[in-house]
Amino acid sequence: MKQVKLSNEILSRITAMHETKIAENKKKLDNFGGFYNIDDHGFICFDGFTFEADYPDGYDLLFGAKCIGENLGRFFKELPVYIHQKSALAGAWAGFFQNFVKIGYRPEDHAAHLKPLHEKYGFLQNGIGGMNHLGPDMEIGFSLGLRGILKKIRRYQARNHPAGEDFYAGEAAVMEGIIAYTENHMHYAHKLASEVTDNWEKQNYTQIAEALENLLVGPPSTFREACQFLAIFQSVDRTYFGGGALGQLDELLRPFYEEDKAAGSLTDEEAIWMVASLFYNDTHYSQIGGQTPDGEKELTSDVSFLILQAAYELAIPYNLAVRVFEGSDDRLLRRALMYILEKGSGPCFSLSQGVEDGFVKQGHPRELARMRAKVGCNWVALPGIEYPLQDVTRLNMAWAFHYALDEVIAGGQPSTEKLWEHFASHLAVMVDTISEGYDWHYETVSRNTPELVLNLFCHGPIERGINSAIGGVDILNLNIDAIALATVADSFAAIELRVEKEKKLTWDEMYNTVRNNYKDSENIRLMLKNIPRFGHPESLALPWALRIRDEYVRLVADKPTKKHNLKMVPGMFSHGDVYMYGEKLPATPNGRFDGEPISHSNEPDPGFASGVVSFSPSLKATAVAEAQPGYGNSAPLHLDIDTNMVKTAGGIDALCALIHTHNKMGGTLINLNCITPEQIKAAHENPESHPDLVVRVTGYSAFFASLSQEYRQQVVDRYLS
């Protein structure tokens, strides 16, 4: 589909939303002390809005389905109303529910028994209480409508009585709150329609009110109503623990688009405006493109292109993924790349080969694997069927290395083989710690913080009367994310090269220098740091990286959790938390000082290429593909490419080839930024002068100016490596 030529009227509406977003962002930065390192999310700062929670007797904390559900439902009823003057849709959220109330685990359900191990191994995210890391199936909402979901809750409540009373009470209260929230906006839209004098605005507010009225009596029946339904969902889903997934957005909207187009009630540019309004409402994760479950048909349609263009025109951070598979029609991919080259960032690319092969390896059919959608920062899931808990743990392997190094020196006659044995032993303890935590999570999360919103849009929880985390959905495959692969692999390689092969240093010299944080030993630090590092084709670190990966994968995938036999899946993803996880970690033999950041996920460190071999995207991509954990969860490749490298006749062809090759090699996700080093440096020095600059931080994108100095530095380092 060709790019739609937008009228000035539509462009002005989208531009107005863009400008409001910039203004709102500035307000948020003021409220949050100058930065926030997460997605833009699109919430509105409603000055003066407060909420008084009804805490249970004896607690100053909300927990459990009924207790949270009743408060959350009331919160939705009391939320301020919001309609942007130029938007096609009503609704906004006001920030996380937990910013307004105390909510979480009761003290008696805290995993106190695991605390010593969590502290020893630096587990800052241990998975216990992990929320919202599953994907909803919005078809459930589209077929039942708001009141239909409430009816479903009542029906199954009666059928399963007396089981699940607390659960159903909570779910019903949330649903009633969502309906009230919708009603409030309907009344508000009517009120605005009666107040304004501008004809278009009057008509628009009336149409918004009518769409909301229709949604209060039945499922959506038009493109606009479908978008409005999603906007309501986004607002409530994000409010509760930051949920953020829509699923396969083009396929969700396609039937409405085709029907409205055939009826002559929708133009392409109106569709773009409506989707832009949806993205203005929030930046939930969604996917376009891909294949039908049988692999016979591409999912790319005109709607895929319209969604992509809507995001491009709005020009704010958005979390859209283009699915790429071998043999896919590249027109959508090429359009996405064209937008990225023009704007600097855009959608990310979810790669079928690694995502699907890994899921098949878990024992699922290929047809099911094709249905997985990218619905989170790095993660993919079967909408409404799978509880994968990706991105809620960080297993910092550098801690295993740290203790191993101490022990191998203390034991005498050190060698890299002995160091490996100690490392593998600590790694096993770390995996077991997460495993035990997941058993604890399984036992406790539903009575503390159930998935009250996402349960409504999953297959099973309402029918069974149980939270998705304990078998409400069919597939529980709990992910563990290891991090710092390059930090550890480069440390092994540095010791192997400088101590064992070249004998430039003794073990004691190396150890004492590292433990003294390289004090007065800059030359030794550089000797250890400046080896051919992981990612360099001649590096000794690659075999170490693969050995570490294999051992980690074996430890995770070979056995389920001890108590409840839950399946665990190995992943590697650090989000942008490499500073946080390096902060307390002492110096490492890869030349890293105390407290410096660790390496990202399974990626090489910036500056890994040296000598006769220059840095290139393909070298980095090859390393990331080779070191994938291989079980279908994304270990992303971050590519920050100097636009000058690719803005030529063959630039897009080269990027297409890079993406397809990474897919073929087993890669899972590519996050791409394309701007010049000069632009990024200038924006880093003076962020406020570049309020419009959007970058892909990792699986999510954000305004560059919104990020902390450390997060901005990560992006800059990637560019200049």
Added chain:
Amino acid sequence: MSKGLKGSIFDIQTFSAYDGPGVRTVVFFQGCNMKCAWCHNPESWASDPPPVFLSEKCISCSACAGLCRAREIDGVPDASICKRCMRCCDVCYAGALIRPLRKMTASELWKLLSVDKPYFDSSGGGITFSGGECMLQADFLAEIVNICLENKVHTAIDTAGHVPYEWLKMVSPDLFLYDIKASSPLRHKELTGVDGILVWENLRRLTEDGFELIVRVPCVPGANLDELPEIGARLRELGIEKIELLPYHSLGAGKSKAYGVGTLIYTVPSEEEMQQARKALFITERNYQTYETG
């Protein structure tokens, strides 16, 4: 069969979208027999250069001091007495003293190049040998080109063509990227140090012998723009249709200090100058369109 020859390589850049079709790895050979005033790789000129000193990386650890007479004085190594032993580079972990080139056999080079084969395969790309003047190491070049051929990897030679024709024929890559910088012998000599007669003669013979080639013409305001109409006429006479313009950039100027070689600084051509250049060389829009989408 390896002849054990060693080539002198100063850089390998993977994932290039410039030098030939598809995704390419570009291998830069040391040594050049021209001295183009605008050269963006002046580090390639000398065939046996001394270590490169990057002052901003020096941590004053003194590890290199006293290793040889050339290193007795702080700062830039004294190239006139440097014996090119490179021991100072071996002890400089800060990366301030770096080897200007690496000597390797064709099989060693192939090991480095082969890592990007999946990208060549999926893009119709391959390997481009550049420099410097890669043809000055013709025997080695022929060996590595043969290895590429055996492994079904496309090869391109980026050459200025000032070598015996037999050398070009011996190497026989899939594609020649053939640089033409001026037409008149006088201007050619003035701009590059050689008169260009052999360059044009070799181009004629390559064309006659049916080699696949793209002629590449640098576009340097203040240097060769006035030569372009004549270049265009002669290329037309030879029946050459595949022509690319290489707009001047100033990257080479930044390297002058580190490598102790001098290049002149020119201005980057304006879009108007590029348009005129395209016209002079009969380049139509289809040859330079940046990118399109469906």
